[in-house]
Amino acid sequence: MAVHARVVRAALALGLTAPLLAGCFEEPSPNDAVRDFLLGWQTEDYAAAAARSDGDPAIVRKTLEDVRLQLDAASIRFSIKGISHSGDTGQAGYHAEVDLGENNPLWRYDGVLPLHLVGGEWKVRWSPSVIHPDLRPGQRLAVATVPVARKPILDRSGNPLQEETILYVAGVRPAKVKDPGKLCEELSRVTGFAQDRLLGRILSSPPQDFVALATFGRSKYAQIQDKLAAISGLQIVTDNPPVAPKSPVQVVGRVTAITAEAEQQLGGPQRAGDTIGRDGLQRAYQDQLTGSTETRIVILDDKSWRQVKELKSWPGRQNTDVRTTIDSGLQTAGDHAVAGARPTALVAVQASTGQVLAVSTSGLNQEKDALAGKFVPGTAFSIVAAHGLVSAGLNPAQRVPCSADRTVGGARFQQSGIAGLVTPTFQTDFAQGCVTALASLARRVNGERLTGSAAQFGIGSGWRLPLKSFSGSVPSAKGDAAVARVIAGQTVRVSPLDMALVAGAVDSGTWRPPVLVTSPAQPTPAAGSAPATEPQPVTIDTAVNAKLRALMRAGVVSGAARAAEVPGGDAVYGVAGQAVQTERKQRKALSWFVGWQGDVALAVVTENPDQGAAAAMAGAFFREGRPPT
Structure with a gap:
C-alpha cells in the first residue's frame, strides 16, 4: 500500500x-x-x-x-x-x-x-x-562559471579604502585529477567543506578549466599548508585582491575567505570572489560588492573538451562598488588627534549635508562606540538644553550663579574648579560648563520642551545607517529634579555621531540625518523587511540659532574649550563638557568637545577627568584637517 x-x-x-x-x-x-x-x-x-x-x-x-x-x-x-x-x-x-x-x-x-x-x-x-x-554521441554537459572580482569600498573622492592582501586558492583542473573522489575526501577532512559539494564542482566543470574549491587567508593557509600539499592533484594559486581595510578599519570592515561554516549558509564552497565580509560595510554590502557568479550550461566534446554549444546562460547580478562619504585626509587627521589617548571616539560630519567625514577611535570600536555608543553627554548636552531654555525666553545675558553645590528638587549637583566667580551670565556658565548653573534653571523649562528640542536635533529620531548606530534617547522628565538632570545631560544617552550632528545643526542652521554611503544608498534589504523611514531635515529657528552660535563661540574664546581654537585659522565654535558614566559599577570621567570649524562639525569624547582634554584633540584635528571636497 x-x-x-x-x-x-x-x-x-x-x-x-x-x-x-x-x-x-x-x-x-x-x-x-x-x-x-x-x-x-x-x-x-x-x-x-x-x-x-x-x-x-x-x-x-x-x-x-x-x-x-x-x-x-x-x-x-x-x-x-x-x-x-x-x-x-x-x-x-x-x-x-x-x-x-x-x-x-x-x-x-x-x-x-x-x-x-x-x-x-x-x-x-x-x-x-x-x-x-542538442546532445550527440561523444558529447557531455557541463556548467561553466565566471567568478567576478569583489568590488572596492571607496572614499568620497573615489579612492579605495582597501589595500591588496594575499589569499591562497586551492583548486584543480578536472582533466588532470586521477581520483576526484579521493581528492575531495582528503580536502574535506582538512578543510571541513562538504565532500559532495566539492566533488560536484569538479565533475560539473569543464575539464580543462581551473576550478577553485577553497580559499584561505595567510594564517589559515600556514596552519594547513603541509596537509594541502599532500593531496595529490590539488593545486595552490595565489590571489592579491584589494580587501585589507584602510582607516576607518572597523567602518570599512574586514574580508575573509569563505569558511566551511559560510559554505553551508551560502549553498556551496564557491561564491563570486571567494570572499565574504566579516563586519563593517564589507558585511552590510556583501551582495552588492560580490554580485553573483555568471553561469552557463554548455555542451562539450568529450575528447577535445571544446565547447560545442551553449544551451543556457545566466549573467548573474552585477556587482558594484560602494562609495562612502569618508574624507581620507580628515580621517588621517582624526587618527592622529586620538593616537595614544585614553579610550576616545571622534566623529566628524559635514554640517551642510550630514555626511560622515571621519570616524577615529583609540581603545574603542568605531562602529559600536563612535556610531552606536550610548554615552552620558553631561554638560555637552547644554547645547540642546540651551535651545530649550532660549526658546522658552531665557536671555543668555541673564545672571545665573555658578555655585559649588546646588540642590534642585532633591537632586544634588556639584561643580568644581570655577566656584567663586562674580555672578556670571548664562553665556559664561555655558562656556565654562557650570553644571550647577545649568541645573538651577530647571523651573524655566519643562520636560516636554526639552524633549522637543532634542527631537529638533535628531536625538531619539530613529535615523539609521547601514552599520550599527544610535540616535540617542531623552527620558520624559516630570518634576524639577528630573528636568534638572536632563538639562545637565545626566539621564540622556547619545553617541558621538549624535553630538557631531548637533554641532552641524547649529553650524548650518538645519539638522540633517547622517549619511555614510552615497552609492548604493542602502544595502539590499533582507527578505520581508520593511524599508527604513529616514527623518527629514529640521530647520532651527533663526533667532534661537544665532544665540546658540554666540554661546558656542564664547565656549572657545573664553570658555573651557579654548584648546580647540586654531590661531590664524577659521573661527572654531564649541563647548567642552564633562560627564560621569557608570558601567558595571565602575565610574568613568568623560571629557567632551562638541563644535565646528567651517563646514566640519565635530564631536570628541574621551575617558579623561580633564574637562579640556577632548577640546585639545579637537584643536589638533582642526589644525591638521582640511575642508572636504
Whole structure:
C-alpha cells in the first residue's frame, strides 16, 4: 500500500492524469514506459529507467547518473507534455526543471523521448538526445562559471579604502585529477567543506578549466599548508585582491575567505570572489560588492573538451562598488588627534549635508562606540538644553550663579574648579560648563520642551545607517529634579555621531540625518523587511540659532574649550563638557568637545577627568584637517 502511494505521488509530480494511473489504457501502451523512465531518472532509480529503454542497461544507468553530476544538480524534476503513437512508433514530450543549486535559477527546457515497440513492449529509443535534444554521441554537459572580482569600498573622492592582501586558492583542473573522489575526501577532512559539494564542482566543470574549491587567508593557509600539499592533484594559486581595510578599519570592515561554516549558509564552497565580509560595510554590502557568479550550461566534446554549444546562460547580478562619504585626509587627521589617548571616539560630519567625514577611535570600536555608543553627554548636552531654555525666553545675558553645590528638587549637583566667580551670565556658565548653573534653571523649562528640542536635533529620531548606530534617547522628565538632570545631560544617552550632528545643526542652521554611503544608498534589504523611514531635515529657528552660535563661540574664546581654537585659522565654535558614566559599577570621567570649524562639525569624547582634554584633540584635528571636497 505504501509503495503504491509513493508511485502515485511521484507520477502526479510528472503531470500524469488520474485516468492514466487507473489503468484505463490497455497494454501495450507507451504511457507506462514514459512514466517509469522519467520517474526513475527523477528519483535516481537509474536501473528502473534503464529497464524502460532499449539501450545497454549499464550505459543508460551511468549516463543518467553522469548527467546529474555534470550539472551538479540538487534535483531534476519532469512533467509530461504529451504522448502520441502510431503503429509501433511514438514519442513523448517532457518538460525538465533542473535545480543547479548555488543560488542559481532553475534551468528549464523541453525534451523528447522517441518510443518504439520491442518484443511487444514499449521502450524509449536510447540516444544522448534523450537527455537533451542538442546532445550527440561523444558529447557531455557541463556548467561553466565566471567568478567576478569583489568590488572596492571607496572614499568620497573615489579612492579605495582597501589595500591588496594575499589569499591562497586551492583548486584543480578536472582533466588532470586521477581520483576526484579521493581528492575531495582528503580536502574535506582538512578543510571541513562538504565532500559532495566539492566533488560536484569538479565533475560539473569543464575539464580543462581551473576550478577553485577553497580559499584561505595567510594564517589559515600556514596552519594547513603541509596537509594541502599532500593531496595529490590539488593545486595552490595565489590571489592579491584589494580587501585589507584602510582607516576607518572597523567602518570599512574586514574580508575573509569563505569558511566551511559560510559554505553551508551560502549553498556551496564557491561564491563570486571567494570572499565574504566579516563586519563593517564589507558585511552590510556583501551582495552588492560580490554580485553573483555568471553561469552557463554548455555542451562539450568529450575528447577535445571544446565547447560545442551553449544551451543556457545566466549573467548573474552585477556587482558594484560602494562609495562612502569618508574624507581620507580628515580621517588621517582624526587618527592622529586620538593616537595614544585614553579610550576616545571622534566623529566628524559635514554640517551642510550630514555626511560622515571621519570616524577615529583609540581603545574603542568605531562602529559600536563612535556610531552606536550610548554615552552620558553631561554638560555637552547644554547645547540642546540651551535651545530649550532660549526658546522658552531665557536671555543668555541673564545672571545665573555658578555655585559649588546646588540642590534642585532633591537632586544634588556639584561643580568644581570655577566656584567663586562674580555672578556670571548664562553665556559664561555655558562656556565654562557650570553644571550647577545649568541645573538651577530647571523651573524655566519643562520636560516636554526639552524633549522637543532634542527631537529638533535628531536625538531619539530613529535615523539609521547601514552599520550599527544610535540616535540617542531623552527620558520624559516630570518634576524639577528630573528636568534638572536632563538639562545637565545626566539621564540622556547619545553617541558621538549624535553630538557631531548637533554641532552641524547649529553650524548650518538645519539638522540633517547622517549619511555614510552615497552609492548604493542602502544595502539590499533582507527578505520581508520593511524599508527604513529616514527623518527629514529640521530647520532651527533663526533667532534661537544665532544665540546658540554666540554661546558656542564664547565656549572657545573664553570658555573651557579654548584648546580647540586654531590661531590664524577659521573661527572654531564649541563647548567642552564633562560627564560621569557608570558601567558595571565602575565610574568613568568623560571629557567632551562638541563644535565646528567651517563646514566640519565635530564631536570628541574621551575617558579623561580633564574637562579640556577632548577640546585639545579637537584643536589638533582642526589644525591638521582640511575642508572636504
